[in-house]
Amino acid sequence: MKTFFLKSLICSLLVSILLISCSNEELETATATEIGAFNTDVIYHYKGQTFNEKELEEAHGTEIFYNTDWVVEDENNTFLYEDNEKLENHLEKLKTKSDEKSGKARVQIRFFESSFIRGRSITTSQPNANFHGFWNNRVQSCKLISPRFYRGEVRLYENQNGRGRSRVFYPTSQFGVTFFRFKARASSYRFKLR
16 A cells, blocks of 8 residues: 555656646746847947947947937847937938838837937837846837837836836827836837737
8 A cells, every 4th residue: 555655656746847847948948039039239330330239338438328319220230329310310211211122111119218208219110129228227208100000019128138027008109109107127128019
């Protein structure tokens, strides 16, 4: 009788270990897939020169990340501007460039440091990215830029690579502007059209 209970205990222990190890592998794979979408090898363009993150910090200090407007053109290229006129010219060129290529304009989302869509901004059409300490992680409003009606879902995360606590917002391009506050630190985001 004792051997029966001992064998059944060992079998149930082995089965539970097998189930736990399978679920851990599935979790690790899902996390790695999500993180792979975030690019850390970004090339920064500033005043006609190109830098990686370390070179830009060495040349202009860390304040450059907090005192400029950003335009994330694609997953590898980010343009930094101190002048609003140059920023608007770049955004206009980007708009016509996307029209010529595909025949339709890209939906862009613009994040602002102020709750009244003023102040420094980051403009992107990337579905997800890290903020890299942008404005000490204070994102307070956003706006969808699109010629057509779209509904979007913006999820802001407390940590980089889409980890930690998150909060979801639903900006709509029909109304032009959606204000929101994010009380925790926003280090990364995901954006998708609904």
